[in-house]
Amino acid sequence: MSQNSVGQSSAHSNHKEIWPKIWKLQVPSAVRIFLWRASHDSLPTNLNLCKRKIRIISVCPICKLESESVLHALWSCPSVQDVWAACSRSLQKMKVSFTSFKEVVEHVLSNFNEEDAEELACTAYKVWRKRNTLVFEEKFEDPLRVVLSASHLSKEFKEANWDASVDRLSSRVGVGVVVRNWEGRVIAILRAPRKLFPNAKLAESVAALRAVLFCKNLGITRLLLEGDTLSVVKDLNSETLDWRSTGLIIQDIKEELKSLSLESVHFISRLSNCIAHCLAKDALKLSEESISMEGVPPCIQHLFN
Ligand SMILES: [Zn+2]
8 A cells, every 4th residue: 555545545445454464563462452452443432332322421531522432532632642742753743634543553554664553552552541540540641651651562571461279278379370472472381389378369469479570580571461350450550558468469569570671560351361360270280380481281272272
């Protein structure tokens, strides 16, 4: 597609052309899936929730000026203009008017290099998080911080998923950690059984700490940590101090994360965390810690077929 055909790009675009390009981007899988959903107009914006009859007011919850379409939420809302203005020059220079966010994605994928497309993907992902933080937690994130954290996501990083499985009868906890590179290729696996008071949040926190220490031992300095326990993820991202036992472990994790050059902690669904979940369950059957650097243990092989 030539630079001149931008105006027609949406009308003539072929879905098949853009998806392989999205999958090739060197960004965390969560960001690729997000970009795909955003291009597919399937984010729960107020307008989309109205179309599904879940909400009755479609107006943007931030600027309150227009209906909140995906294009508005991620691109044209005055509240995100500062974020895009602080991005790399090529993204700033896009003075094209778009009618959908898919057109934005197509435009960047067709006219700019991969690095720009990765920046677009990570920034849009962070813009959506910024919007949710404001809407659900009433907290405002500085646009420059959003741009900075997005640029961290698009550079070289490792993704580590952790989970814990609790055996109440024997007061044991199984810790499961899977570390992957940007392509999603498994580079290390940890299964660790622990004697521990069988409390779910405590177990999840201990497992997250073990995951961070494991990654540090592997020499990882850019880490995207993902878990399926919202309360632990929230605590790790909050600045509040909590002096209960779980809170102390959370403090330890934060201290360990501080020494990494880049880190980011995200919540993912249980379904997306199934590898770590199976590893944690399997860890309960082991008598001691097991680390695999090559190949995957039998307990998770079915997830790769
Ligand atoms: Zn708005």
